[in-house]
Structures are given as C-alpha cells and as structure tokens.
Amino acid sequence: MAAQDQFPWKTCSDYILECGGQHEPYRFSLAVLEKIRDIVPYDQALFLMLDGNRKIARRHFIGFTDRWMSMYMNYYSRSTETDFSLDQDASEIDGKGYVSLIDWRDLDWIRDDFIVNYIKPRRLSQSLSFTLFDLKGAPATIFCLDRLVDKKFTEREVEIVRFLTAHLGNLYKNMFVRPSGQLRIWDKVRDEVDLTPREKEVLDLLCQGVKPAYISRELRISIGTTNKHIAHIYKKFCVDSKQELLVKLLGK
Numbered sequence: 732m733a734a735q736d737q738f739p740w741k742t743c744s745d746y747i748l749e750c751g752g753q754h755e756p757y758r759f760s761l762a763v764l765e766k767i768r769d770i771v772p773y774d775q776a777l778f779l780m781l782d783g784n785r786k787i788a789r790r791h792f793i794g795f796t797d798r799w800m801s802m803y804m805n806y807y808s809r810s811t812e813t814d815f816s817l818d819q820d821a822s823e824i825d826g827k828g829y830v831s832l833i834d835w836r837d838l839d840w841i842r843d844d845f846i847v848n849y850i851k852p853r854r855l856s857q858s859l860s861f862t863l864f865d866l867k868g869a870p871a872t873i874f875c876l877d878r879l880v881d882k883k884f885t886e887r888e889v890e891i892v893r894f895l896t897a898h899l900g901n902l903y904k905n906m907f908v909r910p911s912g913q914l915r916i917w918d919k920v921r922d923e924v925d926l927t928p929r930e931k932e933v934l935d936l937l938c939q940g941v942k943p944a945y946i947s948r949e950l951r952i953s954i955g956t957t958n959k960h961i962a963h964i965y966k967k968f969c970v971d972s973k974q975e976l977l978v979k980l981l982g983k
Contacts, residue, residue: 742770743891747898756780756906757789760872763899764791770895771859771888773876779808780872783941783949794877799853807845828896829862829870832889836881854879859889861896863903869949871903920980924967933960937973938980 746766753759760778768776775794782788787808792800823829835855838846860875876892878884921934929950936946947957970976 738887738894739770739891743895746770747895747902750899751902754906756872756903759903759906760874761791764793764874767876767892767895771876771884771891773859774879774882775853775855775877776875778872778874781870783869783936783939784945785870795853799849802849807849823862823864823868823900826897826900827893828864828900830889830893830896831860832884833858833860834883853877856880856882857884859884859892861892863896863900866904866907867949868951869945871907926964926967930960930964930967933957934964937961937964938977 746769749766750759750762753762757780760780764776764778773794775792777790777792777800779787780789787804790800790804834857835846835850836857838850855877857878858875859877860873862870862874863872865871876884921931926934929952932950933946936949941949943957943961944954947954950957965971965976968976968979970979
C-alpha cells in the first residue's frame, strides 16, 4: 500500500493526546480546531459552543472576517427558513459523534437566501462539520472546516475526521462529569422532595436555565410529557412558577 494511502495512526494518536491535555471545554475546543489543520487542512474554520437552549455561548473562527460570523449569529443561526440553523436536529451516532460533509456546489441551484447571500459570497466549496455532545446527548460544540472555490475534502480526510470525532467526543464528555460527592446548590432541597428519577432530570435542567422545548430534546420526550413533569414538580414543591421554584431551590 502506498504511503499516502496509509491511515495516519501515529499523527492522529498524537493529536488526540495533545487535545486531551486540555481540561476546560473552550481550551479543548481551541486545540481541536487549531491542531486538526495539520491533519486535515482547511481554508476557513470555526467552532460554536452551545448552551442548553442551543444559543451560542462562545465562538472562535479562523480565516474569515467578523462580518460573516456576525451575519450568521444574528440571523441564520436562528432562522426557520434555512436547513442550516442551530435548531436542526443533530444526533450522536452510536456514541461516535456526528460528522457531515456538504458540497455547496451541489446546492448551487437552490435559490435559498442562505445559499445566495451567505455561502456564495464566502466562495465556499465544501464544509466538513463535526459535533461533540454532552452527557445527555445534546449538541455542545459544533466544528466546521471549510474549503474554498473548487477544493474538495478527500474520502480519506472524511474518514480521519470520523475517527477523531469518536475519540474527541469521549474526551469532551468527561468534562461534564461531576466528581463523586460534589453537590449542586439545589441538590439538598431537591432530595427532600419525593421526585421520580425523570422529574429529577427535568428539575436539574430547569435549574440550569434550559427551556422546556430543549429539555424535551435532551431527554428524548415529547413537549407535552415535559410540561406534565414540570407541573408535577411545581405541585410537589408547592409553587406556581419557575421563578418561585428557583427561589425555593436556590435560597434567594
């Protein structure tokens, strides 16, 4: 087998080890994006860190101006008119993350505002994206590697990204694990009330500021079921609103 056809096992191993040396999500994401360029070269790239409501909490981009980033964040990330907003479902596949390759030239015929006014002016040819998830399977950080004009990612490069994403995803999830014995400030009050295991999950997300629609997504239950759990939680805590619930739980 020719040298160029061999999978770069050592290079990938060194990359994973180097990224694994970072123990804070933002610094970890920086290392992932900046160092992957030596393995899978790109012209432009970014990562978006999401909170529980899929709002962009932090961001970092390489190779293009703040104008384009601001345009995406202020409009397209929340637009319901495009298939490329942050509200689109992205599910982890077999615990190995999520990888997607988009060839924008194949979509050249679409007269969508996003394609015409955002993709074409940036001269994008292909975008190779991968997503890392939190412990509950919700998208936590989205990475996107772009190539311009007529440059394409090879099948081997896509294979490499799939391999790396599986390992990076496990490293990333470890950052969301609470050390044994560590308590959240609402745990003591919560445990004094007779909640079901599912109600505890819903309550924890509510206390983190996650909206019911996204609780539904994270726990893979319907919005109707989510609202029923919330109603039961309110009843058990003898409150009528989320604000009253937080006051009781957080002691404010």
